[in-house]
Amino acid sequence: MTPENLDLIAGWVSLVLTLLVFSYLLGDNVLYRLAVHVLVGVAAGYTVIVAAESVIKPWLDETLLAEANGRDDATLAALRVVGAVPFLVGVLLLFKVSPRLAPVGNLGLVFVIAVGVAVAIAGAVAGTIVPLARAAGESVGEDTADGLVILVGVITTLIYFQFFAVARRGAVRRPRSLRGLSAVGQVFVTVTLGALYAGAILTSLTIFSDVVRAQLEFILDRLGG
Numbered sequence: 001m002t003p004e005n006l007d008l009i010a011g012w013v014s015l016v017l018t019l020l021v022f023s024y025l026l027g028d029n030v031l032y033r034l035a036v037h038v039l040v041g042v043a044a045g046y047t048v049i050v051a052a053e054s055v056i057k058p059w060l061d062e063t064l065l066a067e068a069n070g071r072d073d074a075t076l077a078a079l080r081v082v083g084a085v086p087f088l089v090g091v092l093l094l095f096k097v098s099p100r101l102a103p104v105g106n107l108g109l110v111f112v113i114a115v116g117v118a119v120a121i122a123g124a125v126a127g128t129i130v131p132l133a134r135a136a137g138e139s140v141g142e143d144t145a146d147g148l149v150i151l152v153g154v155i156t157t158l159i160y161f162q163f164f165a166v167a168r169r170g171a172v173r174r175p176r177s178l179r180g181l182s183a184v185g186q187v188f189v190t191v192t193l194g195a196l197y198a199g200a201i202l203t204s205l206t207i208f209s210d211v212v213r214a215q216l217e218f219i220l221d222r223l224g225g
Contacts, residue, residue: 011218018215059083098116154208 020035063083066076091110092108095101134153159181164174174182 015215015218018211044197059086152184156185157188158185160189 017035019032023035026033033206060083063079066079066083068076071079075223089108089111092104093112096105096109132154136151159178162178164178173179
């Protein structure tokens with residue numbers, strides 16, 4: 001099959017799937033659900049292939065199937081033990097399918113959650129909080145007005161997300177000294193979320209217009225041909 005024929009088939013498939021998705025404008029229907037199922041199936045298949053080729057196979061080659069290459073027996077044994085850990089956790093998670101054996105599967109779930117939380121905290125501190133604090137401090141020295149706005153925004157936003165509270169007359173509230181700063185932080189959070197939402201809408205509209213333009217060009221090209 002020539003590349004031209006493949007492009008033609010891909011164009012028709014893309015057009016049909018686009019029309020199936022647009023059918024949702026008439027309400028939830030079989031055609032729209034068919035397009036969604038195709039999307040989910042293709043995405044799942046693609047994810048499995050990428051995971052197998054880019055994650056599982058390299059991991060096996062570097063651990064369980066690693067060759068000696070000058071390594072001693074102790075090093076190879078350690079590599080194989082490390083390589084077996086993810087598969088052991090996966091086997092434990094399979095026990096969650098059975099209600100009777102679910103407690104065994106909880107061991108794997110605990111391991112996954114613990115590692116995920118540890119990685120998330122380390123990533124948040126090293127990749128977000130520390131660079132943000134450094135950038136805020138540097139911006140004050142470069143431009144006083146903008147730097148103060150950034151510095152106030154960073155400090156008040158962090159205060160807004162703190163959870164220290166005191167009980168007063170049966171109600172749990174923030175300490176009085178932090179309420180004003182927390183309100184300022186809430187303003188910064190609201191403005192940021194609004195800007196992100198507006199950016200998401202603009203991005204969606206750009207993608208939508210590109211899809212419509214591409215489909216119209218395909219139709220006009222076929223009619224012209």
